[in-house]
Every structure is written in structure tokens, then in C-alpha cells.
Amino acid sequence: MSNNRVSRRxxxxxxxxxxxxxxxxxxxMPMVRFAVDPVLxxxxxxxxxxxxxxxxxxxxxxxxxxFTFEQTDAWYVSEVTNSAWVYREGDKLIALSxxxxxxxxxxxxxxxxxxxxxxxxxxHAGRYEKNGxxxxxxxxxxxxxxxxxxxxxxxxxxxxxxxxxxx
Amino acid sequence: MHFIGKDMDxxxxxxxxxxxxxxxxxxxxxxxxxxxxxxGASEYLQSLTALLEKQFKGRILLxxxxxxxxxxxxxxxxxxxxxxxxxxxxxxxxxxxxxxxWRSVEELKNxxxxxxxxxxxxxxxxxxxxxxDQLRQVLPLFLKEWS
Ligand code: FES
Numbered sequence: 001m002s003n004n005r006v007s008r009r010x011x012x013x014x015x016x017x018x019x020x021x022x023x024x025x026x027x028x029m030p031m032v033r034f035a036v037d038p039v040l041x042x043x044x045x046x047x048x049x050x051x052x053x054x055x056x057x058x059x060x061x062x063x064x065x066x067f068t069f070e071q072t073d074a075w076y077v078s079e080v081t082n083s084a085w086v087y088r089e090g091d092k093l094i095a096l097s098x099x100x101x102x103x104x105x106x107x108x109x110x111x112x113x114x115x116x117x118x119x120x121x122x123x124h125a126g127r128y129e130k131n132g133x134x135x136x137x138x139x140x141x142x143x144x145x146x147x148x149x150x151x152x153x154x155x156x157x158x159x160x161x162x163x164x165x166x167x
Numbered sequence: 168m169h170f171i172g173k174d175m176d177x178x179x180x181x182x183x184x185x186x187x188x189x190x191x192x193x194x195x196x197x198x199x200x201x202x203x204x205x206x207g208a209s210e211y212l213q214s215l216t217a218l219l220e221k222q223f224k225g226r227i228l229l230x231x232x233x234x235x236x237x238x239x240x241x242x243x244x245x246x247x248x249x250x251x252x253x254x255x256x257x258x259x260x261x262x263x264x265x266x267x268x269w270r271s272v273e274e275l276k277n278x279x280x281x282x283x284x285x286x287x288x289x290x291x292x293x294x295x296x297x298x299x300d301q302l303r304q305v306l307p308l309f310l311k312e313w314s
């Protein structure tokens with residue numbers, strides 16, 4: 001009989017250690033998350049992402065601007081492309097999130113021919129004014145979120161998302 | 168929405184709005200000749216359905232791809248899937264696939280068949296624009312079904 005055969009008692013011992021380990025991990029996990037989370041959030045939200053949209057080409061008519069960044073989802077790092085609706089108001093750039101505040105579909109500027117100066121959500125016909133204000137009587141209950149936005153060397157750069165400050 | 172735990176609470180409370188299921192059908196061909204293109208098709212199908220989910224997040228529930236062997240009886244699979252799908256009360260169920268064999272299975276309704284485009288050698292921007300082009304072909308089919 002070989003020496004490294006696991007006896008029944010040993011096996012039970014290993015198993016119990018395993019379970020104990022799990023339990024310890026279960027107790028530790030919330031604490032670790034608590035300690036780590038705020039740091040991660042700051043890192044994700046702080047930076048501006050440079051796009052290839054020239055700032056001088058932005059007019060009063062919202063256009064879709066894509067921006068790509070790396071996202072870490074647990075251990076899995078992936079590249080994510082998001083977009084913003086960007087337009088000019090006076091000498092200021094405005095960037096709105098395309099994520100519908102009802103259930104999260106992507107809204108389109110002038111997506112409904114009957115409302116050419118509004119954002120339209122194709123999922124349940126939600127509508128928003130140009131500044132993101134949701135239109136009463138349509139499903140969304142709040143205005144579109146807003147991105148921090150700035151001009152960097154003539155190009156549009158998109159920053160962190162925050163609640164709408166225009167309405 | 169995705170078929171993940173986190174999205175299910177929202178799905179369950181918003182069932183009236185999330186009325187459409189999307190089920191990718193994915194053929195596995197692991198033969199030496201088929202492996203590469205099978206993997207490419209898988210990549211294509213998953214990129215496309217992920218984009219679709221992003222566009223219609225609040226109205227569709229995207230299921231993980233149903234993967235089956237090349238020799239699988241499509242008719243039987245489609246019957247089993249339909250029965251399972253009926254247990255949830257979706258108003259619309261779409262199946263999306265690159266597998267041409269589904270074109271002869273008439274029992275299954277709303278199968279969107281798309282020929283896979285190999286995207287592995289494309290750079291990021293080009294791939295993105297190709298996939299969005301593909302998405303634009305699919306969107307009207309959904310809007311039509313919903314209207
Ligand atoms: S998700 Fe936009 S209206 Fe419902």
C-alpha cells in the first residue's frame with residue numbers, strides 16, 4: 001500500500017479544514033471589500049478619456065461620441081466602449097449619458113421622427129429634452145446623467161458620470 | 168438584461184417591461200477543420216448579442232448561448248427550448264444564430280440567422296464599426312416585432 005494514500009480520517013480532516021477555510025473567507029470577504037472598494041471607485045471615476053472627436057466640430061446638435069476604457073470586473077479585464085451625446089451650449093461643451101433612466105436602454109437623439117428635438121428611447125418610448133430633462137408621461141422618472149467633459153488639445157475628453165446638473 | 172443573479176431581481180419586478188427573450192444558438196464543431204470557424208462564429212455571435220443587450224437593456228433578457236454538438240437534433244432541441252421558454256411569460260422570443268441548419272427548422276419562430284463574420288484580425292475600432300453595422304441590420308427586426 002502506498003504511503004500517500006489518504007485515510008478516511010485524514011480525508012475527513014482535510015474536508016473540514018476546507019469548510020472552515022470557506023467560512024473564514026466568508027467572514028473576511030465583507031471586510032476586505034469594505035476596505036478596498038472606495039479606492040477602486042476613485043480610480044475608475046477620476047480620469048478623462050480622450051476621444052477622436054474634434055471639439056470645434058461640435059455644434060448645438062447633439063452627436064454621439066464613443067470612448068473606450070479598460071474595465072476590471074473582478075479578475076477579468078476588458079475593454080469597454082461607451083458613448084455620450086455631446087453638444088455645445090454657448091462656449092461650453094455638454095455631454096449626456098445615453099443610458100435611459102427607466103430601465104437602461106440606449107437613447108438616441110431625434111430617434112423618433114415625431115420629436116426631432118428630443119432624445120428617444122426605443123424600448124418603451126421614453127423621451128427627454130435636449131438638456132436631459134425627462135418628459136412627463138413617458139416612463140423615465142429622472143433626467144439623463146451627465147458626464148464631465150473638457151477639451152484637450154482640440155479634442156473632446158470625457159470624464160466621470162454624475163447626476164444631471166442642467167435641469 | 169443579462170441572465171445573471173444581479174439582473175434577476177430587476178427582471179422579476181419589471182416583467183411587464185422586459186418582455187423579450189434573446190437566445191443565442193451556438194453550434195460547436197470541434198473537428199480539426201471546423202474548430203477555428205466555430206470559435207470565430209462564437210465570438211461573433213456573442214459580440215453581437217452583447218451590443219444588442221446594451222441597446223435594449225431594459226426590454227430584453229439575453230440568455231447565455233445554448234451550445235450544442237454539430238450532430239444535435241435541431242428539432243428536438245428547439246422543442247425542448249420552446250417548452251422551457253414558455254414557463255416564463257415573455258411576449259417575444261428571439262433566437263439568434265450563425266448556424267445555417269436552423270433555416271430548415273420551421274417549427275421555431277423568430278430565428279434570426281446571420282452569417283458569421285470573422286473579426287479576429289480586425290483592430291478594435293474597425294471591429295466595433297463592423298459589429299455596429301451588423302447590429303443595425305438586426306435592430307429593425309426587433310422594432311418591427313414590438314410595434
Ligand atoms: S428603458 Fe427607456 S423607456 Fe424604458
